[in-house]
Amino acid sequence: MVGERGAPTLHFRLADGTTQTVVADGSVYTVMAAARREGVPGIEGQCDGNRACATCHVHVDPAWLAIVGPPGRDEKELIALTDDPRPESRLSCQIRIDPRLDGLVVTPSR
Numbered sequence: 001m002v003g004e005r006g007a008p009t010l011h012f013r014l015a016d017g018t019t020q021t022v023v024a025d026g027s028v029y030t031v032m033a034a035a036r037r038e039g040v041p042g043i044e045g046q047c048d049g050n051r052a053c054a055t056c057h058v059h060v061d062p063a064w065l066a067i068v069g070p071p072g073r074d075e076k077e078l079i080a081l082t083d084d085p086r087p088e089s090r091l092s093c094q095i096r097i098d099p100r101l102d103g104l105v106v107t108p109s110r
Contacts (some may be wrong), residue, residue: 008102012040015108024097031106032056032092042108049093054078056092061105068095068104084109 002063007025012035014020020041024034035043035056044055051074060068071079071090092106 003039006099008097008099008104010034010101011103011105012043013105013107014041024101029097030093031058031095031097031101031104034097035092035108040108042110043092044070044110045093047093051075051078051091054082055110056090057084057109058090058092058106059084059086059109060088060090061097061107062088062108066102067100082109095109 005076007023010022010024012022019054022038022040023035028037031050032043032045032049036045046055047053047094057079065088068090071094075094077090078091079085
């Protein structure tokens with residue numbers, strides 16, 4: 001369900017089995033920023049979204065891979081250094097907020 005002013009709703013599957021839902025309004029531009037604003041556990045973003053640390057690594061639900069798209073070359077290199085790289089891995093700092101992401105489901109890898 002789209003939030004206020006057409007902002008997409010994002011769902012984060014947490015390690016304890018619960019889901020935290022976040023509305024990514026116009027004040028944020030990436031999935032990482034939306035998660036950090038709402039205190040989603042496992043999304044640290046220590047480099048503030050500069051694609052330098054991979055502390056915002058997530059696993060994208062397979063149903064969303066085509067919409068989210070693949071990681072770029074530099075992003076792939078960082079993901080390869082993480083503890084749990086998978087085909088559905090992305091850095092949430094590199095997933096730009098877009099109305100097409102309404103309902104996106106990701107799992108923090110930490």
